[in-house]
Amino acid sequence: MEQPDVDLDESDAFYIETDLDGIITYVNDTFVKMSGFSRNELIGENLNIVHHPYMPQWAFEDLWKTVKGGHPWQGIIKNRTKSSAQYWVRATVSPVMRSGQVVGYLSLWQKPSRLEISEAEKLYRMAEAPRPPFSIQRWFSNLNLQTKLQIMIQPALLIVGVLATFRLPDLAGCEFGTSYQFVNHSCT
16 A cells, blocks of 8 residues: 555644635645645635646546535545645535535545555556446436436325215214215115
């Protein structure tokens, strides 16, 4: 396993905010110090400025697809400092929602375990993204809200439709306490 040039401290937490295009709008002091860039060099730049070229494109495609869909993403990412020293982070990227719309992204980066780094290295050596087995939960979570509502409401509408085809007799003529005879359609 290739060792990172920068060994992050267990307590390091890097906080980054970006706009919808991945342009950095905020970074915390811990990230500025570790990255080797000044705050002014980072703000207004695409977050790709710190991504290591080792990272496969499909990993970032998965990240962007997930967060643009309004869902958080978590994974292990290899980055580099201004001096090209490399380091790995466990990244959690979450969309920022306002009035139901994604308006930006928050990233929290922390030190991953050696096992997480080793597994990520194996995964990133693959030419293509691995295909996970089919999951109804994953399929359903990727649907938009309108489709989800249609899927959930249609069975209820089907039941109502089936019940409506069986006409119930007019019981309005029967007095309370009497029973209705279905055979000859009369009250007794």
